[in-house]
Amino acid sequence: MLYGTLRATASALGRVLYRPTIDGLEHIPRTGPVILAGNHLSFSDSVVIPLAVPRRVRFLAKSDYFAGPGVKGRLSRLTFNALGAVPVRRGTAREAIDALELGLKVLRDGEAFAIYPEGTRSRDGRLYRGRTGVAHLALESGAPVVPVALSGTERIQPIGARVPRIAEISIRFGAPMYFGAEYARMKPGPARREITDEIMxxxxxxxxxxxxxxxxxxxxxxxI
Structure with missing residues (x-):
């Protein structure tokens, strides 16, 4: 209920302020698990994608956003929970594995899950090599992967800026990609690498x- 109300309000406000160009929404399945794999230019990407997609989208966010004290901390928790964020710790190999398991649970629950294969934001606008966690999720869940391209979000909230700015943005969703039995016959490492490279x-x-x-x-x- 909270998610739907917040999404509808924020989406309407965002469309008025930013007038985003959104292409390819028809590629996103209405139901069932799907991985939205996007480039990563800004903190605001994790707000833009959930507000652009007409179904609930879950994504990973630093656990720090859920643990702050006082009014600011409570507001942060409320916002990230309402947007569909899943808190995760990052830094060790074990925590990276735990993050993938959380993503896999989301997909097994039949939900949409957004992930940035680059791992972190691009600070120079280039597209970096993808990490193979996205392929692991695709192979383990059987979910299709919808590639996502964001543009202009780095101008909404440049690195270091605390207050969002008005800027033209675009979001493009590509045709879903399916990775079937042919990859099951490959060794896991090469299969994940090939799939990730295709997605990127x-x-x-x-x-x-x-x-x-x-x-x-x-x-x-x-x-994240």
Whole structure:
């Protein structure tokens, strides 16, 4: 109930303020598990995607956003819970595995799950190499992967900015990608790498970004 009310209000307000260009919503299944795999330019990506998609979208967010004290902390918890965020710790290999398990649970519950294969925000606008967690989720859940390309969100909230700005943005959703039995016959490592590279290529075709060719790093304090 809270999610629906908040989403409807925020989505209407966002469309008036930002007049986003949204293409390809027909590619998102109305029901059942689906992975939304997007490029990552801004903290605001995790607000833009849930508000653009006409069904509930879950995504991972730093546990810090759920643990703050006082009125600000309560408001943060309320907002992230209402937007469908799943709290997660990040930093160790064990925590990375736990994060994937949380994502897998969301998909097994038949929900939509958003993930950024680059791992963290691009600070130079290039598209970085994808990490293979997205392929693990696709293979284990059997869910289709819908590639997502965001543009302009880095101008809404540039790195270091606390107050969102008005900027033109676009969100493009590509055709769903299915990874079936042919990958089950491959060794897990190469299969995950090939699937991830296919997903990143689809994102690049939608976004037109220059490919960095390397993995992005996690600056201290950066978001999921």
């Amino acid at each position: 290529a689809a994102i690049q075709r939608l976004s037109g970004q220059e490919e960095a060719g390397v993995y992005n790093t996690y600056p201290s304090g950066d978001d």
